[in-house]
Amino acid sequence: xxxxxxxxxxxxxxxxxxxxxxxxxxxxxxxxxxxxxxxxxxxxxxxxxxxxxxxxxxxxxxxxxxxxxxxxxxxxxxxxxxxxxxxxxxxxxxxxxxxxxxxxxxxxxxxxxxxxxxxxxxxxxxxxxxxxxxxxxxxxxxxxxxxxxxxxxxxxxxxxxxxxxxxxxxxxxxxxxxxxxxxxxxxxxxxxxxxxxxxxxxxxxxxxxxxxxxxxxxxxxxxxxxxxxxxxxxxxxxxxxxxxxxxxxxxxxxxxxxxxxxxxxxxxxxxxxxxxxxxxxxxxxxxxxxxxxxxxxxxxxxxxxxxxxxxxxxxxxxxxxxxxxxxxxxxxxxxxxxxxxxxxxxxxxxxxxxxxxxxxxxxxxxxxxxxxxxxxxxxxxxxxxxxxxxxxxxxxxxxxxxxxxxxxxxxxxxxxxxxxxxxxxxxxxxxxxxxxxxxxxxxxxxxxxxxxxxxxxxxxxxxxxxxxxxxxxxxxxxxxxxxxxxxxxxxxxxxxxxxxxxxxxxxxxxxxxxxxxxxxxxxxxxxxxxxxxxxxxxxxxxxxxxxxxxxxxxxxxxxxxxxxxxxxxxxxxxxxxxxxxxxxxxxxxxxxxxxxxxxxxxxxxxxxxxxxxxxxxxxxxxxxxxxxxxxxxxxxxxxxxxxxxxxxxxxxxxxxxxxxxxxxxxxxxxxxxxxxxxxxxxxxxxxxxxxxxxxxxxxxxxxxxxxxxxxxxxxxxxxxxxxxxxxxxxxxxxxxxxxxxxxxxxx
Ligand code: ADP
Ligand code: ZN
Ligand code: ZN
Numbered sequence: 001x002x003x004x005x006x007x008x009x010x011x012x013x014x015x016x017x018x019x020x021x022x023x024x025x026x027x028x029x030x031x032x033x034x035x036x037x038x039x040x041x042x043x044x045x046x047x048x049x050x051x052x053x054x055x056x057x058x059x060x061x062x063x064x065x066x067x068x069x070x071x072x073x074x075x076x077x078x079x080x081x082x083x084x085x086x087x088x089x090x091x092x093x094x095x096x097x098x099x100x101x102x103x104x105x106x107x108x109x110x111x112x113x114x115x116x117x118x119x120x121x122x123x124x125x126x127x128x129x130x131x132x133x134x135x136x137x138x139x140x141x142x143x144x145x146x147x148x149x150x151x152x153x154x155x156x157x158x159x160x161x162x163x164x165x166x167x168x169x170x171x172x173x174x175x176x177x178x179x180x181x182x183x184x185x186x187x188x189x190x191x192x193x194x195x196x197x198x199x200x201x202x203x204x205x206x207x208x209x210x211x212x213x214x215x216x217x218x219x220x221x222x223x224x225x226x227x228x229x230x231x232x233x234x235x236x237x238x239x240x241x242x243x244x245x246x247x248x249x250x251x252x253x254x255x256x257x258x259x260x261x262x263x264x265x266x267x268x269x270x271x272x273x274x275x276x277x278x279x280x281x282x283x284x285x286x287x288x289x290x291x292x293x294x295x296x297x298x299x300x301x302x303x304x305x306x307x308x309x310x311x312x313x314x315x316x317x318x319x320x321x322x323x324x325x326x327x328x329x330x331x332x333x334x335x336x337x338x339x340x341x342x343x344x345x346x347x348x349x350x351x352x353x354x355x356x357x358x359x360x361x362x363x364x365x366x367x368x369x370x371x372x373x374x375x376x377x378x379x380x381x382x383x384x385x386x387x388x389x390x391x392x393x394x395x396x397x398x399x400x401x402x403x404x405x406x407x408x409x410x411x412x413x414x415x416x417x418x419x420x421x422x423x424x425x426x427x428x429x430x431x432x433x434x435x436x437x438x439x440x441x442x443x444x445x446x447x448x449x450x451x452x453x454x455x456x457x458x459x460x461x462x463x464x465x466x467x468x469x470x471x472x473x474x475x476x477x478x479x480x481x482x483x484x485x486x487x488x489x490x491x492x493x494x495x496x497x498x499x500x501x502x503x504x505x506x507x508x509x510x511x512x513x514x515x516x517x518x519x520x521x522x523x524x525x526x527x528x529x530x531x532x533x534x535x536x537x538x539x540x541x542x543x544x545x546x547x548x549x550x551x552x553x554x555x556x557x558x559x560x561x562x563x564x565x566x567x568x569x570x571x572x573x574x575x576x577x578x579x580x581x582x583x584x585x586x587x588x589x590x591x592x593x594x595x596x597x598x599x600x601x602x603x604x605x606x607x608x609x610x611x612x613x614x615x616x617x618x619x620x621x622x623x624x625x626x627x628x629x630x631x632x633x634x635x636x637x638x639x640x641x642x643x644x645x646x647x648x649x650x651x652x653x654x655x656x657x658x659x660x661x662x663x664x665x666x667x668x669x670x671x672x673x674x675x676x677x678x679x680x681x682x683x684x685x686x687x688x689x690x691x692x693x694x695x696x697x698x699x700x701x702x703x704x705x706x707x708x709x710x711x712x713x714x715x716x717x718x719x720x721x722x723x724x725x726x727x728x729x730x731x732x733x734x735x736x737x738x739x740x741x742x743x744x745x746x747x
Pocket of ligand 1: 242
């Protein structure tokens with residue numbers, strides 16, 4: 001297309017191609033550009049550098065066409081082509097388009113979100129990086145001597161000696177040893193280390209990984225595998241298996257089949273699921289090195305994983321939600337583990353569900369997608385009822401371990417010691433004496449410890465948010481979990497001057513009580529505070545798995561996917577707030593978190609016991625959960641949703657607005673509501689605007705307008721017409737607004 005044209009054809013220049021470019025700005029459409037003045041014409045999937053207003057932006061060519069709605073004379077030319085060959089194929093570009101349409105989100109932002117950070121910023125696919133390596137002189141130094149004189153230098157030398165002569169890039173060094181640059185100059189002057197530029201290379205062919213065989217599949221597992229294999233092309237399957245039923249073994253068997261065909265598998269896991277435990281198991285069992293894509297990696301590492309996926313060399317790509325956008329030319333299978341997990345939905349910016357996009361992807365690639373969970377969402381269960389997804393059940397634990405017994409502990413009349421009942425304390429004692437391990441689970445949502453006035457009940461609130469501050473006894477400070485503000489707590493109430501005292505169970509205070517009751521036992525607390533340091537979470541979890549702690553205390557993090565062989569007792573300390581939640585998903589959520597954490601108990605020989613403390617033992621939720629486990633609750637909740645018309649029996653979207661002044665946020669949504677009314681789409685109901693449940697966050701007032709419809713097409717048609725009008729709303733510039741399609745949380 002870009003061959004030089006003979007002069008006579010000059011007037012036919014109108015046939016010259018026009019690039020439709022997705023630029024990372026909050027506007028719905030692509031922008032048209034002429035190709036760069038020199039060089040080859042960019043193909044779709046290549047990045048270009050384009051002039052944008054007074055700036056220069058990296059954009060992604062989405063399409064090349066022959067016409068534009070803008071007059072040619074007014075079109076600017078792209079300044080440079082950044083990729084010789086397209087980074088993304090038509091398949092991935094189509095996924096970007098779909099995501100932008102479905103979530104009503106600016107296409108340039110979707111394109112940006114789908115690329116690794118370094119590429120988004122215009123970097124090369126194989127960037128040149130500065131490597132640091134030991135010299136011969138460096139290798140010959142006596143590390144012990146250096147350690148005594150200059151321990152930091154010795155630490156860096158140690159790292160580099162381990163890495164060998166290829167050296168380590170700066171990013172990775174910063175990751176391993178944050179202050180390395182300070183000592184590196186001294187070492188360079190001494191001639192112990194050297195620095196050089198190197199181009200990132202494709203990963204070397206992997207050394208043989210010694211594989212180990214897995215267990216022979218049981219009948220249920222076999223049936224599940226056969227059912228998937230029996231269906232050619234696309235099929236969506238729910239692998240509905242109780243915790244420990246061997247879902248992972250089913251994935252492994254299916255992945256092995258895909259490996260034999262030389263094709264790729266995409267395995268999506270929740271944020272927390274990507275433990276070394278899982279990657280180690282995949283590597284040993286499959287004999288391939290999984291390419292990893294998650295937020296715990298450096299930018300270079302993520303780029304490398306992405307490259308491996310794109311080249312088709314990585315046969316297994318394991319990642320958290322954004323991995324759903326990874327280019328996979330040989331895709332053969334998609335697996336979404338723990339499909340119920342909220343972290344599969346991005347809750348800010350581009351608010352997408354990785355699970356739902358995974359299904360779209362599989363369907364377009366005509367390959368099977370497996371959704372695994374012990375506590376499937378009602379959305380997925382409903383699809384199974386309708387027959388659009390096939391449900392495969394693993395009702396028993398593999399290897400014959402019995403399911404844990406679940407018991408309700410009535411705490412309505414008991415005296416509690418910092419939230420712990422005598423029944424629970426006795427049970428802990430019993431299990432520890434029988435050489436078991438105990439886990440105490442604290443549902444943190446909305447129940448963080450704070451300071452309360454003993455006289456007037458005044459609670460310490462954040463000055464910028466409508467939220468209580470959380471007490472962190474360890475550092476002696478109050479912290480707001482919504483905006484991060486911190487302050488030293490007052491001793492006396494600022495309303496009435498009476499003394500303040502801690503309220504609510506926190507992991508720290510439970511840890512203290514446990515240490516008092518069980519002074520000879522090792523108590524390990526695992527929550528976002530105790531594991532703030534990178535890697536410390538993994539360490540804590542492996543320590544727990546190895547039985548190096550007797551009692552584990554923690555929040556949601558502890559409830560997911562981990563395998564603690566010695567764990568026999570689970571105590572759920574504060575189950576009640578879920579019973580009276582305001583969200584229509586409260587029941588479902590609470591049953592999920594209890595069943596998931598209960599699933600940690602008794603996964604090997606010893607039978608597990610689960611005690612759930614509640615002050616409302618008469619609540620109808622309990623007999624369902626105790627008698628029929630998760631599915632009892634799910635069946636009733638589905639019937640309720642059918643009766644009330646909430647999802648999955650309708651579709652939702654939320655328009656959120658935040659502004660420094662409450663009136664501005666509301667006025668914006670009022671205008672949105674009037675525009676919606678003018679569109680006269682009777683199938684869509686608009687509710688609100690109302691204040692968000694935490695109306696003020698980090699100094700901004702937040703409000704929302706809820707849209708509900710039983711007709712998905714009508715809802716989307718409305719949003720499609722509304723979005724450009726909202727973008728054009730000049731008075732809305734003071735407002736930060738967003739559209740959330742299929743929202744998880746209605747606050
Ligand atoms: P899930 O993913 O459902 O939680 P896993 O696949 O991790 O379950 O299996 C739980 C435990 O049972 C693991 O230790 C696994 O090795 C074992 N297991 C799974 N399938 C079998 C089987 N068919 N025979 C024996 N043990 C099995
Ligand atoms: Zn007071
Ligand atoms: Zn705050």
